[in-house]
Amino acid sequence: MLDFNGTNANSTRNNTTCFDILDDGECKNEDDVRTYLATYIIPEWYEWIVITVYILTFIIGITGNILVCFAVWRNHQMRTVTNMFIVNLSVADLGIILICLPPTLLVDVTETWFMGLVICKLVYFLMTVSISVSVLTLAAIAVERWYAICRPLAFKSTRRRARIIIFVIWLVSASVALPDIIFLRLKRFERVPENVSDLLMSCQPGLGQEQQTAYQIALIVLLYLLPMICICVAYIQISHVLWKGDIPGDGDSRSVTQPMMDTRRMNVANEQLASRRKAAKMLITVVLAFAVCYFPVHLLNISRYAGVLKYIAVDGIRAYSYVAHWLPYLNSSSNPIIYNFMSAKFRKEFKMACICCCGPPEKGKQGFTFTSATHYISPNNVGTEQTSLTTMK
Incomplete structure (x- = not known):
């Protein structure tokens, strides 16, 4: 080393x-x-393991997030406000994987940046934008769900309003990432002679150590700690309402003691409550995965600019860096997997997409699919349960 x-x-x-x-x-x-x-800069044997893991993460992440976008696009009944935010999250994850993963792997393995200053600024700008969009989208989902479940009469969630919020999220994220365009510079490692080689360059902010430390702290607070606190508070209240079974705006409509409520209406209400609980579990899992995967890289960044790393063995720093840099990409590729296991609708659409990719039905088994929808309406939510009926010849 x-x-x-x-x-x-x-x-x-x-x-x-x-x-x-x-x-x-x-x-x-x-x-x-x-x-x-x-x-x-030629990879060592253990770095080939890192390369293999990154390639697998890249393939899974691209495939999964494209499937998420395809599922919502294909099924009109899935174009809910929450799913619009989930698609926005998938677009941000695609940006993280497509734009940020390859340069990160290249720098981790070769320990050099030889793609020039323009690509340096562009990649880190887009990286900050994508990460900001991810965390702000998770916060927007939490707030939207909080209003829909805890304050249904105080806020009407519409797709038009969701589009405006998504636009604002991207605008704010681009503003937060502007310092990367302004301050990033190419820096040569001290022992590498000038004009001898372009290897072992680094893409770093042209700021003093104190300024860079302050900037990293600001990023961690604004794009990690504060959103996570708000999200946690929102989901704690959402969980309390859902598992208590007393949703504001529904009155006593779910009380089994009311003789006016027939069995069918009670079943629909119970199914809706169960559906909301499942959705809440899925979204909470997504948030927990984000929090766990992004904590190590934030810790690494603040330690680097605070001068803590110089007291740690080089091999330990390298191993920790590999894991910390890979975890955000794992997060971006794992979200579709979470949707698949925790959402029946996403799982169904993923299967349909796989069937479409495998080609037409076998000869002698041609058929066609009807899709019917059963709508249920409550004062705070409109939902759809979809049923697929396949007729075979």
């Missing part, structure tokens, strides 16, 4: 420039340095 914390020790012997990039007293000329650096 190279140590880039020392000073550049260059000397001249017999009119030949020498570079002591390893701080071992050994003189290396320009050709030796180029050869050494080109060899250094």
Whole structure:
């Protein structure tokens, strides 16, 4: 492992420039340095494991999030306000995986940035935008669900309003990410001689340590701690209402003691309550996954700029960095898996998408599918239960 914390020790012997990039007293000329650096960035055996894990994460994440968007697009009954936010979350996850995962893997393995300043600014800008959109979308879902369940008469959730909120989320996220465009610079590692090699460059903010530490703290507070606190408070109240079974606005409509309520209406009300509980469990799981996966990378960033990492062994930092950098991508690829296991509607649409991709039905088994919908309406929500009927010849 190279140590880039020392000073550049260059000397001249017999009119030949020498570079002591390893701080071992050994003189290396320009050709030796180029050869050494080109060899250094070649992946080690354990880094091939990291590459394999990233590739699998990339494939699963792209496939899963495209399926989420396809499911909502295909099934008009799934175009609810909550699902609009879920699609927005999937779009942000696609951005994280498509735009941010490849450069992150490249930098982790080669320990250098050789894609230039423009790509440096663009990638980190889009990374901050996508992460901001993710956390703000989760917060928007929590607030929307809180109003729909805890204050149904105080706020009417509509798709038009959801579109406006989504637009504002992207606008705010772009504003938060502007410092990446303004302050990011390319920095050469100290022991690498200038004009000898473009390898072992880093893409870093051109700020002082105190300024960068303050900026990282602000990002953690605004894009992690505060949203997580608001989300937790919202879901605690939502859970209390749903599992208590007394939703505001419904009055005593679910009371089994009312003789006026017939059995059918009671069954519909109970099914709706059970459906809301399942949806709440799924959304809470998504939030918990986000909180767990993003905590290590926030801790790593604040430790780096606070100067804590210099007291930790290099191998330990490297291992922790691999895991911390990979977890956000795991989060982006795991959300569709959560939807599949915890939502019957998403699971059904995912299966239909897979059937469509596998080609037409086998010969002699041609048929067609009807889709019927049973609507249920309450003072605070309109929902649809969908049933698929397949007629075979």
